[in-house]
Amino acid sequence: MNDHKDRSNSKQPQSCHPQKQHVKDDKKSGSRFWKELAKGIVISNPVFILVLGLCPTLAITSSITNALGMSAGVIFVLLCSNIMISSIRKATPLMVRIPVFIVVIATFVTILSLVFEAYLPPLHKSLGIYLPLIVVNCINLGRAEAFASKNSVVLSAADALGIGLGFTIALIIISFLREILGTGSLEIFERQLFKLPGLFTHPLIFFISPPGAFLVIGTMMALFRLIGVIRGE
Amino acid sequence: MNTGLIITILSAIGIVCGILIFMVNRFLPKEPESLKKTEEISGHLPGVNCGACGYPGCFAYAQALAKDKNTFFTNTCATVLQEPGMLKGLEKTLGIEVDSSKINKKAVVHCYGNPGVIGNYSGIKTCNAASKLLGGYKECPYGCLGLGDCMAVCPNDAISIDKEMNVAVIDPDKCIGCGLCVKECPIGIIKLVPANANIVYLCSYQSLKNIPGREKCDVGCLHCKKCFKACENGAIIWNEEKAIPEFDFTRCTLCGKCIEACPHGRLIELSNIALKEKAGILKDKEKNKRR
């Protein structure tokens, strides 16, 4: 009965609506580099705060190997596409910029897919169709549109690294939880790190399955929001 | 030679896509001329898309206006009526003249509010759901349930809930008279009154609906007819069937005699509705002490 107007208190998911960022001219470009880097990890964490790139997050976090592989791929694509788009930003006409961005990102994803297929076949197989789906991952297009098309090459690279690292950390957290609870052990690249005796014999398979993914990410998001609320944001 | 193959395939598909888009663009009917007029009209509309005019969105309303300008009088956009700038622009574009005093309306919740309940309600917190359970959880079956269905629907934030008296209050300054809350209220106690109404009567109890054990609240309308007798200008008409007063505002001089006469303070000036300290509350408490 009380807070009817507070219903939309939570931020709308950014999804595929990129934010507009204002670029301030800073003389010390070196310190800005690290600042953009840090921003991507905590303040604008792509998964928990910006709510971008949900599709691969939920699908491949069932094992930490997949998570690491996917995040390495995303960092590669993000970095290369940001650098390339930033270098050609002055030459692209406004009307065709979205198709141009998409084609650039698609090219780098194809390269990534071929490299994985050649050098890491088991990873390529377990990632399945989610590897090509990096193309339509909102992170790439969103950062290209919001940042790379407006800032210099160095800053775009920093932003890509920051967001990529934030994505990696988020993926690692989620897959860690899911794998520990779901299988009772932790395996990286087929090397077993450790196993929890109780959970190993009776794992909670729920967490490996799709519903578990939704549950974990929903709880993590609520947790992040709670931290934000406690800090008084 | 593989590179050549790749480049050929890619270019071929790109060219085919480009040609397709070009052909679709060329052979589809052009944007109609009337679109320009519609866009001009929709520039004068609020763009809230509340749907109160009966059309699915402001753009559809603009289309209807472009076809027939008299649609403005049959389906009036209440928001435009309140904004002189928009109204002037619309009048100029459409070539019509609007006398806003004749059409303007305000919504009023015809319930004074009473915190008395017959039990604790713990169901879905909407008036719609609550009203289906025994006719609501308030003592009076016509009482406002205060769960805010009307508040959620108001496009102008004119409605608030008075928590002490558990009733919805509509601020007449913000109300644009769109009528969405009227449709939303499941008990039907929100009604539109003309904007130049001076006095409103804040009780909806009608002895027509006899639910055993459910009487009006203890400060409800007594049907004593004192307001009817007090009015010297004949502005109050007594509805025998429903046993409630009805108003003819062309005769009301705002002398305030009916407000004084009502023993439970159910009559109140329209402009005073949003005030927190309703004069009536103090009157009730004093009178109850005297008794």
Place this chain on the structure above:
Amino acid sequence: MNNLLTIFIAMVIVNNMVLAKFLGLCPFFGVSKKLSNAFSMGIAVTLVMLIASVSTSVIYNYILVPYKVKFMNIVIYILVIASLVQIVELIIKRTNIILYNALGIYLPLITTNCTVLGITLINSAENYSILESVVSALGAGIGFTLVLIIMSGIREKLDLADSPKSMRGLPVAFLVAALLALAFVGFNGMV
């Protein structure tokens, strides 16, 4: 015939695009607040999926496979889908402008929708013929619309409930999705 029916049912409920394959989550959580919006979005996506599926399947079966350049599929599919969405947008804009205004921003959003690219990639991964691709796309679209409608119905009511402050909005929607996914897991083993 049996095979087609199997593919169709598999796509609608067993391998549901949203709840089992995690594709199309952006519109799932973004659009599903009002039932009418959800329905329009679902229909638009199904339409785009169908046309995209047909064209990409033709390209895959008649160009990519014979010339042994299967790896080109990513770039080519995305080109085709982007052009397709542009064409659909043009057609809607010129013929039914009210619908165009109602759909608003959702139409360009379908380009970057995982579902459309996802279904084309699934079709090529499973080596479906053209007819099988059409059935699969139809099933996927219907499954997507179904889940979107269910979710929006629940969310309309959820907005009125008293959730803890940090859970309001997206987190509780995820939990509801978890329950829905759990229900759909029950369909496993049906085909």
